[in-house]
Structures are given as C-alpha cells and as structure tokens.
Amino acid sequence: MMTEARLDVDLNGVRFPNPVLAASGCFGSGREMAGVIDLAGLGGIVTKSVTWAPTRGLSTPRMAETPSGMLNAIGLQNPGVEEFRAKDGPFIESLGVPVVVSVAGTSVEEYSQVTLRVRDLPGVVAIEANISCPNVERRNQVFACHADQAAEVIGAMTRLTTVPVFAKLTADVTNIVGVAQACVRAGAHGLSLINTLLGMAIDVETFRPRLGAVTGGLSGPAIRPVAVRCVYQVAQALPETPIIGIGGVTRAEDAVELMVAGAWAVQVGTANFFNPGAVAEVAAGIGEFLTRKGLAGPTDLRGKVQLRRNVPEPAHRRG
Amino acid sequence: MIRARCEVLSNRRTGRYHSLTLVAPEIAEDAKPGQFIEVGVPEGRDILLRRPFSIHQASRRGGWAGTLEIVFDALGPGTAWLAEARSHDVLDVVGPLGRPFNDPGDLSTCLLVGGGYGAAPLYFLAEELRAKDKAVHMIVGARTAERVFKPLEGKRLASSLVFTTDDGTMGELGRVTDALPSVIKRTGAQVVYACGPNPMLRAVGEYCRDLEIPCQVAVEELMACGLGICWTCVVPFIALDGRGWWNVRACVEGPVLNAARIWWDRWLGASADDQTPPEGFTAAPEPQLAKPWPR
Numbered sequence: 001m002m003t004e005a006r007l008d009v010d011l012n013g014v015r016f017p018n019p020v021l022a023a024s025g026c027f028g029s030g031r032e033m034a035g036v037i038d039l040a041g042l043g044g045i046v047t048k049s050v051t052w053a054p055t056r057g058l059s060t061p062r063m064a065e066t067p068s069g070m071l072n073a074i075g076l077q078n079p080g081v082e083e084f085r086a087k088d089g090p091f092i093e094s095l096g097v098p099v100v101v102s103v104a105g106t107s108v109e110e111y112s113q114v115t116l117r118v119r120d121l122p123g124v125v126a127i128e129a130n131i132s133c134p135n136v137e138r139r140n141q142v143f144a145c146h147a148d149q150a151a152e153v154i155g156a157m158t159r160l161t162t163v164p165v166f167a168k169l170t171a172d173v174t175n176i177v178g179v180a181q182a183c184v185r186a187g188a189h190g191l192s193l194i195n196t197l198l199g200m201a202i203d204v205e206t207f208r209p210r211l212g213a214v215t216g217g218l219s220g221p222a223i224r225p226v227a228v229r230c231v232y233q234v235a236q237a238l239p240e241t242p243i244i245g246i247g248g249v250t251r252a253e254d255a256v257e258l259m260v261a262g263a264w265a266v267q268v269g270t271a272n273f274f275n276p277g278a279v280a281e282v283a284a285g286i287g288e289f290l291t292r293k294g295l296a297g298p299t300d301l302r303g304k305v306q307l308r309r310n311v312p313e314p315a316h317r318r319g
Numbered sequence: 320m321i322r323a324r325c326e327v328l329s330n331r332r333t334g335r336y337h338s339l340t341l342v343a344p345e346i347a348e349d350a351k352p353g354q355f356i357e358v359g360v361p362e363g364r365d366i367l368l369r370r371p372f373s374i375h376q377a378s379r380r381g382g383w384a385g386t387l388e389i390v391f392d393a394l395g396p397g398t399a400w401l402a403e404a405r406s407h408d409v410l411d412v413v414g415p416l417g418r419p420f421n422d423p424g425d426l427s428t429c430l431l432v433g434g435g436y437g438a439a440p441l442y443f444l445a446e447e448l449r450a451k452d453k454a455v456h457m458i459v460g461a462r463t464a465e466r467v468f469k470p471l472e473g474k475r476l477a478s479s480l481v482f483t484t485d486d487g488t489m490g491e492l493g494r495v496t497d498a499l500p501s502v503i504k505r506t507g508a509q510v511v512y513a514c515g516p517n518p519m520l521r522a523v524g525e526y527c528r529d530l531e532i533p534c535q536v537a538v539e540e541l542m543a544c545g546l547g548i549c550w551t552c553v554v555p556f557i558a559l560d561g562r563g564w565w566n567v568r569a570c571v572e573g574p575v576l577n578a579a580r581i582w583w584d585r586w587l588g589a590s591a592d593d594q595t596p597p598e599g600f601t602a603a604p605e606p607q608l609a610k611p612w613p614r
C-alpha cells in the first residue's frame with residue numbers, strides 16, 4: 001500500500017503545514033476570504049504589503065488583462081501600519097494559519113519603522129520585504145534592482161528583529177543571483193522569487209496606455225517560465241537558502257515545477273482572483289502528486305531537476 | 320456569497336443584448352438588486368479572469384424559482400464566449416457580490432434612471448420597491464432603440480416611464496439627463512437610483528446633489544477578482560464628514576455608492592493630478608512618522 005505523502009515544510013525553522021501560501025496583494029490579509037473559503041487548507045498567507053502611512057495608491061484603470069496574465073498598477077494601496085495592526089492584528093492572531101507580513105516602503109527608514117511595528121504581532125512567522133519599490137532617497141531607483149540598496153534595506157530590517165526576513169526579488173535585473181547573494185549576506189533568512197515583471201499595454205483604438213499609471217506589473221501563467229528560471233539560477237548558487245517560488249501557479253503541476261527548479265515552497269497570486277480556492281487546491285494536488293510518485297514529502301522534489309550531462313552553461317542560450 | 324456550478328436554462332437575444340438565465344438556487348435566494356455575479360471563463364484559454372454582471376432578476380417563487388438572469392452586451396472575448404452558451408452548459412459562478420441598493424426608508428417616491436444594459440438591475444429594484452408600496456418612476460435611455468432594454472417590462476413595472484435615445488429612434492431625442500429635470504419636477508421624486516455608463520451616473524449624481532436629493536448609483540470599474548482582494552476596482556470616495564477621501568473597492572464597498580460622495584473629477588477626469596477637490600472639501604492631514612524622516 002502506498003503511504004500518503006506528508007505536506008508540511010520547514011524552511012530552516014519557519015514551518016508551514018503545506019508548501020502553498022497565498023501571495024502578497026492577492027489575498028488581502030485573509031479577512032476578506034474568511035467567509036468565502038475554508039482557510040484551514042492554506043499553507044500560509046502573505047499579507048498585502050503594508051507601508052508606514054495610509055497609501056491611497058494609483059488612479060484607475062489599475063488592471064489590464066493580457067494573454068494568460070494581467071498587468072496591475074495598484075500603487076501599494078493600504079491603510080498604513082497602525083490600522084493594519086488594529087484591524088488585521090487580532091484576525092491574524094486568531095487565524096491558526098501561519099502569516100507572513102509583507103513590508104514595503106520608499107526609504108530604508110520606512111522599512112525599519114514598519115518592521116518595528118509588525119515584528120511583535122502574534123501569529124506572524126516571518127516578514128517578507130517587498131523591495132520592488134522606488135527608493136525616494138536614491139532618485140527613485142528600485143531597491144531590488146541594485147544589490148547594494150537591496151542589502152541596505154534587508155540589513156536594516158534584520159538588525160531590528162529576530163523574526164526571519166524573506167527578501168522578495170524582482171526578475172527585472174541582469175543578474176538576480178547577485179542581488180540574492182547580497183540579500184543573504186545582509187541577513188535575509190530566505191528569498192521570495194519573483195515579483196511581477198514590469199510591462200505595458202496600449203489600446204490601439206485610442207493610442208492610450210491601458211493602465212492609469214502607464215506601466216504595471218505582469219503576473220499570471222505568462223510569467224511562470226521566468227519564475228522557474230529565476231528559482232533555478234538562485235537555487236544553484238544558494239542551495240542552503242530557503243526559496244519561495246512565485247509566478248503563474250494555477251495548478252499543482254505548476255508548483256511542482258517551481259519546487260523541482262529549487263523552491264522550498266510556493267505562493268499563489270493571480271489564480272486566487274479567478275479561483276478563490278486555488279491555494280488549498282494546489283496544496284491538495286501536490287499531495288496527490290507526491291503519493292502518485294511514491295515520494296514522502298515536498299523536500300523530495302526540491303531542486304531535483306535532472307540536467308543532462310555535458311550540457312553547456314544554459315544561462316544565456318536563448319536560440 | 321457562494322461559488323456554484325450553474326446550469327444554463329436559456330440564452331436568448333433581447334434587442335442588442337443577450338439574456339442568460341441560470342439555475343442558481345442558493346445565489347438567487349440571497350440576491351438583492353444592485354448586486355452582481357462573477358462568471359468564470361473556461362480553462363485553457365488565454366483569458367483568465369471572471370467577468371462581472373449585474374443581477375437582472377432573481378426568482379425565488381413560481382415556475383422560475385431558483386433562477387438568476389443576467390443581461391449583457393457581447394463586446395469582447397469573454398462576453399462573446401458567454402453569448403455562445405447553450406442550454407445545459409454549466410458555468411462557474413460566484414455571487415451574489417457587492418452591496419445592493421439601499422431601502423428608501425420613509426421616502427416613498429422613487430425615480431430609477433437606467434442607461435443601456437444598466438436598466439437591467441433597475442427592473443429588479445423596481446419590483447422590490449413596488450412590493451414595499453413605493454411609487455416607482457423610470458427613465459430608460461440608450462444610444463438607439465435596439466439598445467433600450469426590455470421596454471415592455473419597464474412599462475409594466477413603472478407608474479411612469481420616459482424613454483430617451485441619442486438618435487431619437489425611440490422616445491425623446493437626447494439623453495436621460497435631458498429628461499431628468501422635468502421628470503423630477505413632475506413626479507416629485509424623493510430618491511434617485513441610477514445604473515448605466517459612468518459619465519451618465521456622474522451627470523445624474525451631480526444634478527441630484529445640487530437639488531439635495533439622495534442618489535445611489537451602481538458603478539462599473541475594471542475588476543480582477545470581485546472579492547475584495549486585488550484592489551483594482553477602486554473609486555475615489557469622500558469621507559462622511561467631507562474631510563479627506565479614500566479609494567474604496569467597487570466590488571465590496573460598492574458597486575452601489577452614494578453619488579454625492581464620489582469624487583467624480585478624480586475618478587473620471589482626464590488627468591488625476593491637476594484637479595481641485597469638490598467644494599467644502601478639506602483634505603485630511605497626512606499622518607506623520609513617529610520620528611522625522613532622515614535626510
């Protein structure tokens with residue numbers, strides 16, 4: 001008889017009941033979904049990114065559907081960390097599902113201040129630093145696009161808390177491994193790969209950009225190959241560092257692909273919008289997949305990509 | 320709110336529109352006028368997101384008990400696919416979603432203003448209001464006669480009904496807002512409900528605000544989820560005390576909103592940056608950091 005696979009995962013001390021979490025900005029804090037689905041099947045929830053002050057975000061249109069994906073330009077709308085504590089804090093404490101708080105800012109100081117206000121919330125097992133934000137002190141360069149600026153934020157946050165910090169990186173860089181290594185050296189416990197890819201869509205009838213903010217982040221199945229590549233490259237360079245794979249997961253097979261590339265866990269974002277049960281369904285599907293393959297748990301998938309021998313360095317071969 | 324697999328009972332043409340009836344007993348049981356459903360598109364296509372549609376009719380009694388009707392215009396890939404749905408096809412539906420139109424309370428004379436397929440939820444509202452012994456008057460407008468939604472049903476439901484078309488092919492030539500002043504005067508409307516294109520809602524809302532008639536509008540904004548988790552569907556909404564504003568989600572705080580509190584210029588204006596706030600509006604002070612920002 002086949003034994004059933006265990007789904008719980010341990011990311012060097014950060015534990016989740018299964019390897020599938022809801023991605024930041026795609027699940028609220030879970031409060032909105034509590035009446036819609038049974039939250040018990042979730043591996044965890046990453047909250048919508050929280051900033052210091054209430055942030056109203058960008059003007060509409062904030063989304064544009066594109067082939068197998070969508071562009072969004074929300075502009076980090078959130079009520080600010082004080083209201084987040086007051087409204088979502090008690091919910092997170094009572095939830096019984098591990099919560100990762102996503103922290104965003106536009107200066108190192110803001111990331112630090114927000115970290116100080118969320119590090120003590122009961123129920124929070126980790127902090128995710130959304131560093132795909134413009135740095136107002138450095139000509140609005142995006143933190144995650146520069147290894148030194150990314151490391152500065154992560155270093156400041158990890159000095160302020162013993163709660164493990166995951167750095168969420170963007171693939172819009174020439175060398176994601178370099179940024180990943182800098183974050184780990186600065187104290188990041190793990191890495192979340194990847195955030196949305198910067199994109200743009202234009203209405204050809206009116207010649208107007210389809211997003212109010214002109215450009216926005218691409219998500220959904222369209223970006224999955226990019227996510228798999230990033231996870232693979234970073235996992236090869238940093239095999240001891242927990243990696244959470246994110247990008248275009250809609251089914252268990254997609255999650256398995258990211259884990260075989262090197263992810264220790266995954267997050268599901270856009271899929272929640274059209275399938276509110278996506279996170280739990282993907283988790284259950286991974287269980288079935290493991291059982292079918294006779295594997296004991298998600299770690300049996302991690303980084304198990306089978307490279308053929310004598311393959312030339314694949315990174316820059318594009319056709 | 321629930322997610323259900325719903326069988327298509329019928330899919331018919333009504334003028335320019337498609338009228339789709341679904342077997343959805345649990346959703347129909349809870350549905351109120353102004354609420355909407357999100358219909359899933361099939362897997363394996365390159366479109367992913369559900370499509371939102373107002374509830375035109377939710378039958379709880381009689382031969383149609385447990386059914387739900389939506390009305391739509393086939394404009395793009397999602398609605399074109401839906402237009403092809405046949406009896407016995409099964410659709411993935413989430414609903415009912417959003418806040419419905421409010422009960423008028425003590426006010427007894429109601430005016431319902433619909434544009435295009437926006438008239439669909441108003442017929443549902445008209446039935447509910449009539450059941451509460453309210454006087455119901457309507458203005459239904461559209462670009463052209465074939466886009467005037469179910470004119471006979473409108474006549475059956477309303478004590479008085481004015482049609483307008485942009486090209487004069489039916490009723491009065493012009494827009495619903497051209498008919499609005501005289502209809503309000505004639506009927507003594509105490510409360511106005513509107514659904515239709517956003518610029519129409521704005522014109523109706525601003526006119527009612529000037530006359531201090533309460534006005535509720537059901538807005539449309541692009542929605543990725545309909546569940547309140549993506550923040551794509553926002554409308555700038557002025558605080559109750561007039562001080563400050565916030566982007567509220569049309570899918571949970573709306574789609575029915577108090578027209579007088581929508582900051583229309585910011586929402587629908589050409590450029591969001593150079594607009595002056597509405598009169599009597601003072602921005603709330605921005606909260607300060609615990610300590611000053613380092614330079």
Ligand SMILES: Cc1cc2nc3c(=O)[nH]c(=O)nc-3n(C[C@H](O)[C@H](O)[C@H](O)COP(=O)(O)OP(=O)(O)OC[C@H]3O[C@@H](n4cnc5c(N)ncnc54)[C@H](O)[C@@H]3O)c2cc1C
Nearest residue numbers: 370371372373390391392394395396397398436539540541
């Ligand atoms: C609360 C609400 C109620 C609605 N009720 C009705 C109704 O009763 N009848 C009806 O015909 N239409 C209604 N709409 C508009 C309807 O949702 C769109 O026409 C439809 O989604 C278009 O999909 P598409 O694939 O055919 O077009 P596309 O233009 O290709 O759609 C691309 C994307 O934009 C979105 N979108 C396009 N137009 C609109 C719009 N006007 N409002 C919101 N999202 C849009 C789509 O959902 C999709 O995600 C409603 C919209 C909202 C928000």
Ligand SMILES: Cc1cc2nc3c(=O)[nH]c(=O)nc-3n(C[C@H](O)[C@H](O)[C@H](O)COP(=O)(O)O)c2cc1C
Nearest residue numbers: 023024025049072130194195219220247248269270
């Ligand atoms: C509407 C929307 C809002 C998002 N908001 C955030 C956010 O606040 N913080 C963040 O770190 N990532 C945010 N993301 C990115 C997702 O967390 C995720 O990294 C990305 O969408 C890729 O995963 P997916 O393809 O499964 O959606 C957002 C994505 C979407 C679509």
Ligand code: FES
Nearest residue numbers: 545547549550570
């Ligand atoms: S449509 Fe997602 S929050 Fe309203």
